[in-house]
Amino acid sequence: MDVHNKATRSKNMRAIGTRDTAIEKRLALLLEEAGFVFTVQDAALPGRPDFVLADYHCVIFTHGCFWHHHDCYLFKVPATRTDFWLEKIGKNVERDRRDVQRLRELGWRVLIVWECALKGREKLSDDELRERLEEWICGGGDHAQIDTLGIR
Numbered sequence: 001m002d003v004h005n006k007a008t009r010s011k012n013m014r015a016i017g018t019r020d021t022a023i024e025k026r027l028a029l030l031l032e033e034a035g036f037v038f039t040v041q042d043a044a045l046p047g048r049p050d051f052v053l054a055d056y057h058c059v060i061f062t063h064g065c066f067w068h069h070h071d072c073y074l075f076k077v078p079a080t081r082t083d084f085w086l087e088k089i090g091k092n093v094e095r096d097r098r099d100v101q102r103l104r105e106l107g108w109r110v111l112i113v114w115e116c117a118l119k120g121r122e123k124l125s126d127d128e129l130r131e132r133l134e135e136w137i138c139g140g141g142d143h144a145q146i147d148t149l150g151i152r
């Protein structure tokens with residue numbers, strides 16, 4: 001079912017065209033199919049959120065479980081150059097926390113969708129992802145809350 005007019009669709013498709021990883025593309029397509037209008041990687045906002053849904057005043061990040069240290073099966077401490085990687089990843093985690101804090105202060109709701117929810121052996125089905133995205137996006141809720149969607 002095409003819920004978009006032509007202009008909106010072409011705007012979203014251009015946005016999708018700039019995505020460069022599989023998890024971002026999957027989320028972009030799900031949002032698109034669910035009929036949401038979004039922009040991507042808005043450099044004007046803290047952390048350059050992957051998706052900005054201005055109509056709902058919410059932003060969504062897709063986070064790789066390794067780079068952003070998710071407590072799941074996809075995160076493994078590297079066996080070589082361990083200190084280097086742990087420091088690098090630790091900085092990412094700090095930056096994520098700071099970005100989320102600043103976004104919250106600006107009144108945005110923030111959703112993190114983890115890689116493990118989008119790909120791999122424990123990924124969620126399209127239906128389940130779409131349902132949970134719609135529930136979160138349309139549900140309103142507390143601006144101060146950091147919601148996460150992923151497999152633990």
Ligand SMILES: [Zn+2]
Nearest residue numbers: 065070072116
């Ligand atoms: Zn994960």
